[in-house]
Amino acid sequence: MAYSDKVLDHYTNPRNVGSLDKNSTDVGTGLVGAPECGDVMKLQIKVNPETQVIEEAKFKTFGCGSAIASSSLATEWVKGRTVEEALAIKNTDIVKELSLPPVKIHCSVLAEDAIRAAIGDWKKKNGAAKPAETPVEAKAGD
Amino acid sequence: MSTNGNGNGRETNLTPPPGVKLPIYMDNHATTPLDPRVLEAMMPYLTTEFGNAASRNHQFGWVAEEGVERARDQVAKLIGATAKEIIFTSGATESDNLAIKGVAEMYREKGNHIITAVTEHKAVLDTCKRLEKYGFRVTYLPVQKDGLIDLEDLKRAIDDKTILVTIMAANNEIGVLQPIREIGKICRERGVLFHTDAVQAVGKIPVDVNKDNIDIASISGHKIYGPKGVGALYVRRKNPRVQLAAQIDGGGHERGMRSGTLNVPGIVGLGAACEIAMKDMPEETKKLQGLRDRLKDKIMNNLDEVYINGSWEHRLPHNLNISFAYVEGESLLMGINDIAVSSGSACTSATLEPSYVLKALGTGDDLAHSSIRFGIGRFNTEAEVDYVGDRVVETVKRLRELSPLYEMAKEGIDLKSVVWSAE
Numbered sequence: 001m002a003y004s005d006k007v008l009d010h011y012t013n014p015r016n017v018g019s020l021d022k023n024s025t026d027v028g029t030g031l032v033g034a035p036e037c038g039d040v041m042k043l044q045i046k047v048n049p050e051t052q053v054i055e056e057a058k059f060k061t062f063g064c065g066s067a068i069a070s071s072s073l074a075t076e077w078v079k080g081r082t083v084e085e086a087l088a089i090k091n092t093d094i095v096k097e098l099s100l101p102p103v104k105i106h107c108s109v110l111a112e113d114a115i116r117a118a119i120g121d122w123k124k125k126n127g128a129a130k131p132a133e134t135p136v137e138a139k140a141g142d
Numbered sequence: 143m144s145t146n147g148n149g150n151g152r153e154t155n156l157t158p159p160p161g162v163k164l165p166i167y168m169d170n171h172a173t174t175p176l177d178p179r180v181l182e183a184m185m186p187y188l189t190t191e192f193g194n195a196a197s198r199n200h201q202f203g204w205v206a207e208e209g210v211e212r213a214r215d216q217v218a219k220l221i222g223a224t225a226k227e228i229i230f231t232s233g234a235t236e237s238d239n240l241a242i243k244g245v246a247e248m249y250r251e252k253g254n255h256i257i258t259a260v261t262e263h264k265a266v267l268d269t270c271k272r273l274e275k276y277g278f279r280v281t282y283l284p285v286q287k288d289g290l291i292d293l294e295d296l297k298r299a300i301d302d303k304t305i306l307v308t309i310m311a312a313n314n315e316i317g318v319l320q321p322i323r324e325i326g327k328i329c330r331e332r333g334v335l336f337h338t339d340a341v342q343a344v345g346k347i348p349v350d351v352n353k354d355n356i357d358i359a360s361i362s363g364h365k366i367y368g369p370k371g372v373g374a375l376y377v378r379r380k381n382p383r384v385q386l387a388a389q390i391d392g393g394g395h396e397r398g399m400r401s402g403t404l405n406v407p408g409i410v411g412l413g414a415a416c417e418i419a420m421k422d423m424p425e426e427t428k429k430l431q432g433l434r435d436r437l438k439d440k441i442m443n444n445l446d447e448v449y450i451n452g453s454w455e456h457r458l459p460h461n462l463n464i465s466f467a468y469v470e471g472e473s474l475l476m477g478i479n480d481i482a483v484s485s486g487s488a489c490t491s492a493t494l495e496p497s498y499v500l501k502a503l504g505t506g507d508d509l510a511h512s513s514i515r516f517g518i519g520r521f522n523t524e525a526e527v528d529y530v531g532d533r534v535v536e537t538v539k540r541l542r543e544l545s546p547l548y549e550m551a552k553e554g555i556d557l558k559s560v561v562w563s564a565e
Contacts, residue, residue: 003476011473011476011477014544017543017544019549031546031563032563033562033563034562034563035506035507035508035511035547035557035562036506036507036508036511036562037507038470038487038496038507038508038511039470040546040547040562041546042546042549060544060545060546060549061544061545061546062468062469062470062544062545062546062547062548063470063473064470064472064473064476064487065472065473065476067470067473068473068544113563117563
């Protein structure tokens with residue numbers, strides 16, 4: 001299969017690879033997917049407690065090129081947004097930006113799940129009334 | 143399997159050594175390039191000698207027929223058969239279909255039970271599945287961790303309704319060699335016909351239909367540096383005499399077993415490929431095994447947590463199937479896209495299911511997703527192997543830096559104990 005130039009670019013030069021201190025109160029960690037399904041994404045955000053702006057985002061992904069590109073793009077997009085703005089990112093936006101074919105849509109779903117899971121974790125740590133409302137569903141490889 | 147070599151982008155610090163041309167083809171289980179000597183043998187039949195081998199009353203037909211009969215001899219010699227026992231087909235998928243459906247139809251009154259194995263090629267498995275719809279009973283033998291069937295399982299599976307055992311000689315993904323000689327012996331003792339899909343074995347390792355107790359064998363042209371679109375089926379003529387019900391009716395070609403105008407240039411090419419394989423095999427085996435082992439050592443000496451899939455001992459000399467833990471196969475292919483190899487990862491298949499062959503060995507789905515198949519061929523060189531080894535090591539290291547699983551494993555987290563969200 002031929003990959004889009006944007007997928008290739010993110011695969012070749014992934015943005016924001018790395019890890020943040022998962023024990024820090026300002027950091028939210030999302031770990032979604034499963035090795036058996038061939039995709040696992042870890043996405044972390046560091047949130048400014050005053051402004052609720054996501055100041056840093058890091059990821060690591062086990063998965064195909066499209067999964068790596070989706071999570072790399074997700075870190076780019078959440079950076080500089082407030083937590084609530086980041087929750088508005090939809091997997092369909094990722095599909096569009098990366099020109100993902102139908103067989104790779106689950107990669108974008110997983111990236112959206114990773115954002116929500118990271119925000120949910122941060123909210124839980126920071127005593128929000130309830131964690132991110134969207135449960136992470138088994139979409140990665142079922 | 144998903145395959146590579148699309149030529150998209152390139153990200154490496156390595157430069158190919160002098161004389162190495164990119165992309166490098168190392169997917170010789172999928173297909174092989176045409177040997178120039180084979181092309182040379184074919185050329186007249188693609189140009190001036192265009193006759194129909196079935197035309198009995200003019201020169202054009204006679205020349206074509208001569209070419210076909212020479213090829214029949216060449217194919218027969220390679221597997222210790224006689225020329226009359228070779229039927230030409232359009233390829234190994236047709237050969238498998240003709241063998242299995244042909245026996246099923248012909249021996250229906252004797253019984254309705256067929257035995258095969260779970261790691262067979264789809265051409266065998268799907269044919270068996272279709273026969274199940276028509277009232278046949280099929281036993282799919284499991285394989286052991288090393289990919290080999292247990293002969294005791296086979297003995298137990300044979301009953302008085304069994305008419306056919308079909309087990310491949312060498313597996314197309316993991317290169318594992320089944321004990322066909324012993325399987326054939328058991329079949330003979332029990333009066334059951336034995337078919338083997340010998341596509342990956344013939345021309346690569348010695349196959350002898352008499353020593354190996356084979357009754358029917360499928361052969362392909364394009365896996366042995368011959369052309370695509372041509373194959374053969376060996377059908378034993380005595381002890382026992384095997385009869386097949388034709389699956390393609392028409393002009394009664396190939397002793398009524400396979401009608402249709404013969405693909406003369408293809409058949410001539412298959413014959414030439416067989417002759418070359420026979421002549422070169424001792425030397426070629428040594429060379430390929432040397433290159434394969436060199437690649438394996440390069441990879442295993444420079445990376446931890448890599449696992450060879452299937453028996454190392456009972457294996458084709460040119461096959462290497464390895465899983466790289468914590469790295470997903472398709473992303474690895476993408477990183478080494480100046481090299482054409484295959485992966486057992488599911489990522490490009492619509493089903494999202496990883497290789498059924500690796501699953502049958504008990505390889506976890508995670509490692510099946512991480513597998514790469516290297517098929518070294520006649521035209522690969524030591525310099526190519528070294529470059530491929532370096533590229534694989536470089537890319538696996540890079541992707542492990544990117545892998546949350548590798549990070550977790552290094553932190554001492556047991557990945558099996560993690561509750562994953564997507565299960």
